Amino acid sequence: MRIWKTILAAAVLSLSADAAFAARADLVIGIPLEPPHLDPTAGAAAAIDEVLYANVFEGLTRIGPNGEVLPDLAESWTVSDDGKAYTFRLHKGVKFHDGTDFDASDVKFSLDRARADNSVNAQKNLFAAIDKVDVVDPATVQVTLRNAQGSFPYNMAWGDAVIVAAESAGTNKEKPIGTGPFKFQSWAKGSSITLVKSDDYWGTPAFLDKAEFRIVPDAAAAVPALLSGDIQAFPFFDPDSVAQIKDDPRFKVVIGSTEGETILSINNKKPPFDKLQVRQAISYALDRKAIIDGASAGLGLPIGSHMSPASKDYVDLTGRYPHDLAKAKQLLKEAGVENGFKATLKLPPPSYARLGGEIIASQLRDVGIDLEIIPVEWAQWLDQVFAKKDYDLTIVSHTEPNDIDIYSRKDYYFNYDNPAFDKVIADLNLTSDEAKRKVLLGQAQKILADDAVVGFLYELPKVGVWDAKLQGLWENAPIQANDLTKVKWSE
Amino acid sequence: MSAYVAKRLATAIATLVLASMVVFAVLEILPGDPARLMLGMNASADQLQLLRDQMGLNAPLPWRYLHWAGGLLSLDFGRSYTYSVPVIDLVRERLAVSLPLALIALALSTVIAIPVGLFSAGRRGRAGDTLAMGTAQLGVAIPNFWFALMLIYVFAVWLRLVPAGGFPGWSAGAWQALRSLLLPALALALPQAAILARVTRSALIEVLNEDYIRTARAKGLPYRAVLWRHALRNAMIPVLTILGLQFAFLLAGTIIIENVFYLPGLGRLVFQAITQRDLIVVESVVMLLVAAVIAVNLIVDLSYAIIDPRLRNRQ
Numbered sequence: 001m002r003i004w005k006t007i008l009a010a011a012v013l014s015l016s017a018d019a020a021f022a023a024r025a026d027l028v029i030g031i032p033l034e035p036p037h038l039d040p041t042a043g044a045a046a047a048i049d050e051v052l053y054a055n056v057f058e059g060l061t062r063i064g065p066n067g068e069v070l071p072d073l074a075e076s077w078t079v080s081d082d083g084k085a086y087t088f089r090l091h092k093g094v095k096f097h098d099g100t101d102f103d104a105s106d107v108k109f110s111l112d113r114a115r116a117d118n119s120v121n122a123q124k125n126l127f128a129a130i131d132k133v134d135v136v137d138p139a140t141v142q143v144t145l146r147n148a149q150g151s152f153p154y155n156m157a158w159g160d161a162v163i164v165a166a167e168s169a170g171t172n173k174e175k176p177i178g179t180g181p182f183k184f185q186s187w188a189k190g191s192s193i194t195l196v197k198s199d200d201y202w203g204t205p206a207f208l209d210k211a212e213f214r215i216v217p218d219a220a221a222a223v224p225a226l227l228s229g230d231i232q233a234f235p236f237f238d239p240d241s242v243a244q245i246k247d248d249p250r251f252k253v254v255i256g257s258t259e260g261e262t263i264l265s266i267n268n269k270k271p272p273f274d275k276l277q278v279r280q281a282i283s284y285a286l287d288r289k290a291i292i293d294g295a296s297a298g299l300g301l302p303i304g305s306h307m308s309p310a311s312k313d314y315v316d317l318t319g320r321y322p323h324d325l326a327k328a329k330q331l332l333k334e335a336g337v338e339n340g341f342k343a344t345l346k347l348p349p350p351s352y353a354r355l356g357g358e359i360i361a362s363q364l365r366d367v368g369i370d371l372e373i374i375p376v377e378w379a380q381w382l383d384q385v386f387a388k389k390d391y392d393l394t395i396v397s398h399t400e401p402n403d404i405d406i407y408s409r410k411d412y413y414f415n416y417d418n419p420a421f422d423k424v425i426a427d428l429n430l431t432s433d434e435a436k437r438k439v440l441l442g443q444a445q446k447i448l449a450d451d452a453v454v455g456f457l458y459e460l461p462k463v464g465v466w467d468a469k470l471q472g473l474w475e476n477a478p479i480q481a482n483d484l485t486k487v488k489w490s491e
Numbered sequence: 492m493s494a495y496v497a498k499r500l501a502t503a504i505a506t507l508v509l510a511s512m513v514v515f516a517v518l519e520i521l522p523g524d525p526a527r528l529m530l531g532m533n534a535s536a537d538q539l540q541l542l543r544d545q546m547g548l549n550a551p552l553p554w555r556y557l558h559w560a561g562g563l564l565s566l567d568f569g570r571s572y573t574y575s576v577p578v579i580d581l582v583r584e585r586l587a588v589s590l591p592l593a594l595i596a597l598a599l600s601t602v603i604a605i606p607v608g609l610f611s612a613g614r615r616g617r618a619g620d621t622l623a624m625g626t627a628q629l630g631v632a633i634p635n636f637w638f639a640l641m642l643i644y645v646f647a648v649w650l651r652l653v654p655a656g657g658f659p660g661w662s663a664g665a666w667q668a669l670r671s672l673l674l675p676a677l678a679l680a681l682p683q684a685a686i687l688a689r690v691t692r693s694a695l696i697e698v699l700n701e702d703y704i705r706t707a708r709a710k711g712l713p714y715r716a717v718l719w720r721h722a723l724r725n726a727m728i729p730v731l732t733i734l735g736l737q738f739a740f741l742l743a744g745t746i747i748i749e750n751v752f753y754l755p756g757l758g759r760l761v762f763q764a765i766t767q768r769d770l771i772v773v774e775s776v777v778m779l780l781v782a783a784v785i786a787v788n789l790i791v792d793l794s795y796a797i798i799d800p801r802l803r804n805r806q
Contacts, residue, residue: 034763036573036574036767037573037574037575043529043530043531044529044534045531119538120538122529122530122531122534124535173575174576188658188660188755189574189581189584189755190584190585190755190756190759190760190763191753191754215753216656216657216753217763218750218751218753220636220640220751221656221751221753224640224643224644224648224655224656225655225657225753227648228643228647228648228651228655230647230654230655230656230657349766377766378523378528378766379523379525379766379768382523382527382528383523387527
């Protein structure tokens, strides 16, 4: 009889000890959109990176929580004096999740595959400068560029540039095989994707044993899912629903910045928008504060050019065009359209566009510009506005990081063409020195503001909501990702 | 009897063929390029052309229709553009959620509505009837997504009896799966039950005024027997019609409830496919739903004949 008591006591003791010492190691994260497939090198959908970036797949370099370029599979790299040859030294003892070894030949395979003629990589331009990739030895790769490209290490940090193995590249869409601290476990289509800790990870192991990404498309469903404890984190939460959560001590609401410059795009070749005064008048007529309040629940920082306020290269140009109706009217008069004119405003589905569009239409009406609002779906927007450039004005958030160079692209939908700006971007490509890049990026921002190429509105906020006991999730979104490598439960 | 069945079958097949043409044509005129949507804003023209070739989007329209329709006949629905897996697999996965959900909701709706209808018809104009029909009126008026949210707040957030949403899959165990379908089924069933109860009541009242009911009562049958054996059977035709329509609605029209409970059902598959211009999925699923609606109507038509022998002999 006595022995039973002892066993029972021991059992109770060990149970309670377990409860007290074993920190929780599982996490359910809510994401709004389901990835169409799980291969970051074969699609533009941000949802792919939101699940896999840094967790399952790794690149030569990676982007850190504040947008900095960090070493990843490459432990270090050197650049030749002419800026054209990059030599990457790779970590040794790295294995893919299927047990095969990672070495320099996988890097060559991945980069050659991404830039091949038949590649369907959504960001092929990241690899456009590559002339050839050479395997020096199993732990060294040399990449030779056609021309110097200062942003090359940054480009290699994108999700589209992750390293895949020749053996598994063809099946990554369904069963992703990477080198990261988490490996793919299962995908219940339409419902959830589950990752588990990889036991033979080469670097610092993850704290979590298991992470499930659950797809919750409806913002109204996110709040009860949090409150009931079913889901413990929504890294990308709907700003309008924050009010219901923010006073609850069980949760943390973290407002950070994205790389999403939300702008009123202008067709620069279409009269009367080809006149600088008209575009400047629009900039003077916009009241950014009212737009942020109405379209983004008061969250989000105003911008004066195409750069995130969270970036180290940011120059504050929000004072370039203060809200000034008299000035706007005067400029319209100088442009010869003092009696106003009619134009269209095409709005894609996101609420920042649909809500922001109403506000902007009413603000521009105050200076005599009469906008007809045309709501469009994404597919229509991409087709009419982006591809065919059949538009006057539109509102869209450019969520790609560090994408100021889009203004120098030929045939881009802004129809903007300024040789002085193109020169700055060309110089930028030849510069890898951080201080010099900062100066050039400052010049680029200023030219765009002076030319009032588009109406710069605000930086899309990143609103994250998660359990107060959860640590290590990103505050900002320098890229669209949910890096779980440092996430853990406190206590 | 067989002539009746043959005629119904022929109508069903003709409807199906016509519907397939309309569905295909409408979706093909829809603006938006699936390739552009998949590759995003940075894709070049060459890349787009390449992907369109890979997806078979460059072939002429009639050829693509025949290819697609021919595939449907052999149950080959093609491959999803976005998921790049066979559409039939996607549909099968989603049906594992939508079909049980629709059936549970339909069962709940019937179990609630028929007794309420009988009760009300028997007490026409009295307090019980007024109360029951008032509640039913409320049930019709309340939007089901709002009702769903209330259910979530009470049973998931407050009482924590069931999950707030999501579907763990049947592999997690039948009980776990059923638990997560309970609230959505209830949210779907209640407005349907309200409608069904009202229809049952009015159909019964109409029948109860018929001469044969008075005859049955006059020959000494107890009221209960008259209600069940004579009245209910004759009132079944409008009730069955509504039930058939409701099943079709529950199978196809649950997008909103699936969103509120983030269930991976058929409705959300279509919704997502439309926004991503995954036309092959939209076309195939819509056709499947059309086929389901036609099949349900056919079954309802045939069951009329079972309930009402007169229909069998009229050709």
